[in-house]
Amino acid sequence: MFNLEIDNIKASRTAADRVFSALQDAIVRGDIPPGSRVGETELAERFGTSRGPLREALRRLESRRLVERTPHVGIRIASLCHEALIQIYYVREALEGMAARLAAVHMSPEEIDGLRNLLAAHEQDEALKADMAYFQQEGDLDFHYRVIQGSHNTALTELLIGELYHRIRMYRYQISASAKRPQKAFGEHQRIVEAIEAHDGDLAEMLMRRHISSARQNIEQHQRDNL
């Protein structure tokens, strides 16, 4: 239903790609505790492969900052400190604001229809209120994915989806019961879509920046509460 596995689709060609996807999911979902040390042999047998493909997967995960390596010592699963997450949100504000502006200019009518339908689906699902927290989170991600891809700027898309989003998702699972604000976020999504429909780039950027800024402030508030 949702189109979340952007770069995991073609991953099943070789064993190295398979273990890369599996390991990334395991890290992002928190199956492997963040900050923990893991041995290569252990991981290799866990994923049913040899150390060769595993090491290639590790290199790629290192580039994505999901694991940290120190030569001759080993690897440890990255743990996103709160400060780093806030920094990422500031970068998101700049990049996704730009994405929204570009989307307002470059999105095709079909893509805009898709966005509208997505929001409509969210509205219906919201009525169900079944497993809503998780659902809202994934739906939120899907909304942002579409706007980003609507920018039709490959460099921008690769940066946001390929570099930042995995780390954000990892953090969401880490503090599993993250503060949510579904109704408010849903309304903000709707206004962003309206701005995109009107091809109003300035407004779309401003609304998206506010949207992400609100999310960041929400996280910061949550951090203060849990001190």
Added chain:
Amino acid sequence: MFNLEIDNIKASRTAADRVFSALQDAIVRGDIPPGSRVGETELAERFGTSRGPLREALRRLESRRLVERTPHVGIRIASLCHEALIQIYYVREALEGMAARLAAVHMSPEEIDGLRNLLAAHEQDEALKADMAYFQQEGDLDFHYRVIQGSHNTALTELLIGELYHRIRMYRYQISASAKRPQKAFGEHQRIVEAIEAHDGDLAEMLMRRHISSARQNIEQHQRDNL
């Protein structure tokens, strides 16, 4: 003199890191023709190592979009088309504008002094006019590096230096005689530093965005001329 090898310093620990740095330099400098196919065995003996470390280096270069891999077929050196370069410059405009804003707020007096000294050195070197084109380019890079790091936002720094700059450098070597505008760029640098010194984030962002926008327009003009 210049601090260009940000992430190549720690690279000499293992053979895999060494071949990674060497291969990256070879690609960025154009020693290996962009778009060309290369075999693993060939590369391995070229860098005096086995295929194991080489493959790990390739995986990391793939994450940086410097090489493209297709399973069971091989690798080819990435070739940056003009459109992709322009897209990167738009992203740079957003990210480095943000970096300049943050630098105006967070840069320490010592860092600001360093920036000033750098510009002074450029001014003197400009008088020499010795090998100026290359010099200006590297100096320009160094200036931007410092502003970016002055933002004190790790996520932002990693994105710009770790992801985008290598590709930009590769392109500079590809069209080796890129259009230059040293005097103009130098003046823009000075004004940006003045804004940072005055801790005027708004102005610093605006000037940096204009600076990069000018560079982009310059490239676009150069492209039109060479059609």
Added chain:
DNA sequence: TCAATCCAAATTGTCGACAATGATGCTCCC
């Protein structure tokens, strides 16, 4: 008792060989 040194165990880094897959050229049939 504390510190420095050395040894050993475990883990990572590297290498060469084997298996699997895609590409190239040939042959054969229509």
Added chain:
DNA sequence: GGGAGCATCATTGTCGACAATTTGGATTGA
């Protein structure tokens, strides 16, 4: 003569074994 199918070949993917390095503890000396 042209195209489809097949066999060979080169290249990549994978694996197991060996070498190099770090870490941790044990031992010895002050």
